[in-house]
Amino acid sequence: MGHSRRDFIRFIVASSALGAIPKLSESAEPISTIDSEDFSILHRLRDGEGFPAPSRQEQHNLVIVGGGISGLTAAYRTGEGDVLLLEKERQLGGNSRSSVFRDATCSIGAAYVYRDTVEGKMAAELGLDLSTINSWDGTVDNGVHVTDTWGDGLKSLPYRREAIQQFADCREKLAAIEVSPVHDDIPLSNLIEPYGPEVNRWWLAFCRSTWGGAPTEIAASLPIEELKTWTQPDRNDVRTTWSGGVGALAQKLSERVRARRGVRVADGATVLSVSNHPTHVEVLYWRDGLVTRVTAKAAIVATPQLVTSRIVADLPKQQVNAMRQFRYNPYCVVNLVFDRPVKRLGYDTWFPGRAFTDVVAADWMDRDRPSAGRPKHQIMTCYVPLTPEFRSELLTIEGCRGLATRVLDQFQRSLPDYQVDPVEVHLYRRGHAIHTSMPGLRPLQMAARAPFGRVAFANTDISSMSSSTEGAINAANRALAEVDPFI
Ligand SMILES: Cc1cc2nc3c(=O)[nH]c(=O)nc-3n(C[C@H](O)[C@H](O)[C@H](O)COP(=O)(O)OP(=O)(O)OC[C@H]3O[C@@H](n4cnc5c(N)ncnc54)[C@H](O)[C@@H]3O)c2cc1C
Structure with missing residues (x-):
């Protein structure tokens, strides 16, 4: 694909979040989008901007802050109690979200879970089919594709x-x-x-x-x-996924939570502060330009520590210090939508030395379906983790456009089978995605997650060395047990 063809990939900015990116449409027929999580209110909070005094009051038994897998699990497991779940985005799911482009579904975050673990069990409980991926990761390099990198392919x-x-x-x-x-x-x-x-x-x-x-x-x-796991003699690939990746699990959880009596979900609601009192907690949140004060018997804060350390008032110094040592890098997911079949290499294939690290075939679980029932469009999900220097590049349209173009260009050059043009390109960016699984993390997690009065902490980053669905669920279960005496 030459430059003129690449220039044809036009962008429309679908939402302006990481910073203040203006809405921009360069084309009457936009074929590509840049989208992201919304940090605008949290950036105002970080920068010490004032907010109006609360104009509304609410009272609940339990407040849950953050509607990712962790917050959703906590809301799902609380039973019929009087619960308020506050999520700053309009969509629930956090890092586990799906999107639909044309007639095909794909992930804009987490891809798969393991079958016989806490997350597999929860998926089964929610009625999600658990077919296994059954495809050891391959590698593409030097124009060659090899399946099962660390097994037979080595x-x-x-x-x-x-x-x-x-x-x-x-x-x-x-x-x-x-x-x-x-x-x-x-x-x-x-x-x-x-x-x-x-x-x-x-x-x-x-x-x-x-x-x-x-x-x-x-x-x-x-x-x-x-x-x-990859090399043991009796190895089995026990990963499982769905159309839309782990977003399907978040979606199912959201449906259950929204349908539950006594649980109220407020999306587009950014929590500004959580404070502990001897008899209650007080939570202030911003929604549609208004600030609401909520009093509750307890709170579960299921946000990343980057956020938690700024919204929970009067935390012990040592705990704040631990929370602030967590590291998060920017991360984009670029979904390439094709209107014809593109060779699937395996479920997840690694591309060392490229702008993207790996590519997931979004329709992997449809591979055995009769072609009549399959979506016409096929999506390749390119994972693009970045180093912190890229954060500012992601704040500009040019930066995002340059990144998407590099990903597409390198994708098409990687294999002869991939010299085909997508009909759409969608970039989803996160400024502070998964926590870095750094040496010495465990003691920091122990210090960060200590319950503070009537406030308990969830989120995968304080629960498991790696950012995972399992960690998010375990964190929620632990936090629920911690607030139980108060609610
Ligand atoms: C690109 C990518 C690929 C991944 N792949 C996998 C995978 O294949 N398998 C796997 O198991 N895991 C994977 N993960 C990790 C997995 O997605 C996460 O571990 C999991 O989703 C974390 O859930 P959580 O609820 O703990 O946190 P989050 O998803 O971070 O949820 C926190 C929520 O809090 C909200 N929030 C933040 N601040 C506020 C505030 N002030 N007020 C209200 N709401 C707020 C956020 O908007 C968010 O929705 C991946 C992650 C990424 C980014």
């Missing part, structure tokens, strides 16, 4: 013989490690440095996409465990 990786041997050595050495708490405190780079540039480049892509940082920033325990 010997066919498109590298020189020494590099392939380094992959084999890395696999053998890492998978043999007995994981201990020490591995939570050392970076992966300590273990993979000897294995040469190809191995390091592969792990760079995987770590940035999965754990929010480079191998120098990621605790070694996570990749070791992952490698064990």
Whole structure:
């Protein structure tokens, strides 16, 4: 695709969130969008701007702040109590959301969950079908696609013989490690440095996409465990997904929560403060230009610590310090929509050294459906984790457009099968996505999640080393137990 063809990819900014991006439509027939979560009110709060005095009052038993998987799980599990769930976005789901472009559904965040875990069980309880993905991740490099990178495909990786041997050595050495708490405190780079540039480049892509940082920033325990799963003799790919990825789970949870008697959901409602009192909590939230004061017996704050540390008043200094040490990087998801079948390489395929790290076939679970029932359009979901320097680039239309163009360009150059034009390109950006799974994170999580009076804390970032659906659900269950004596 030449430049003139690429210039044809026109953009309309669908919402202005990370910063103050004006609405812009360059085309009468927009074929592409830039969209994002809305941090505008939180940025005003961070910058110390004043808000009007509360003009409305409400009273509830329990307030839940944040409608991601964690907050939704807490609301779902509270039973019939009088609960208010406050979410700053118009859509619930947080990092687990889906979108529909043309007739096809895709994820704009989390992709899959594991079958026999807390999240798999909850999905089954909610009536979601649990078919497994059954496709070990492949790799595309040097114009070649190899399936099952760390299994049977390893010997066919498109590298020189020494590099392939380094992959084999890395696999053998890492998978043999007995994981201990020490591995939570050392970076992966300590273990993979000897294995040469190809191995390091592969792990760079995987770590940035999965754990929010480079191998120098990621605790070694996570990749070791992952490698064990990929290489054990009786291995099974027990990941499961749905049309729209984990957004389907969030959607189902949202439906149940909204239908529940006694639970009120306010979307587009940004919480400005949560304060503890001996007999109650007080929560102030902003919605449609008005501030409401809510009193409740207890609160669960299910927002990332980046936000929690700013909205919960009078937290002990040590707890705030712990919360502020969490790191989050910007992250985009670029969905390429095609009006004809594009070769699916496997469910999730890694592209080391590219602007995007991996590509998920959004219609993977439809692969065995008769073609008559399948959507006409096919979507390739490109994951684009970024380093912090990119945050400002994401604030401009030009920056986002440049990124989407780079992703599309490199996607099309990666394989002969991919030299096909999408009919739409959609970019979803997050300024502070998954927390970095950094060495030394566990003690910070313990300090950050200590209940504070009538306030308990949820969110995956204080619960599991890696950002995961499982962590979000576990955090919610723990927080519910902590507020139970008060409600
Ligand atoms: C690109 C990407 C891919 C991923 N892939 C996977 C995957 O394949 N499998 C997996 O298990 N996990 C994956 N994850 C991680 C997973 O999405 C998260 O761990 C999970 O969604 C976290 O849920 P949560 O409720 O803890 O937090 P969040 O999703 O962060 O939810 C927090 C919510 O709080 C809201 N909020 C924030 N501040 C306020 C405020 N002041 N007032 C009101 N509301 C507020 C936010 O808008 C948000 O909705 C991925 C994440 C990303 C970004």
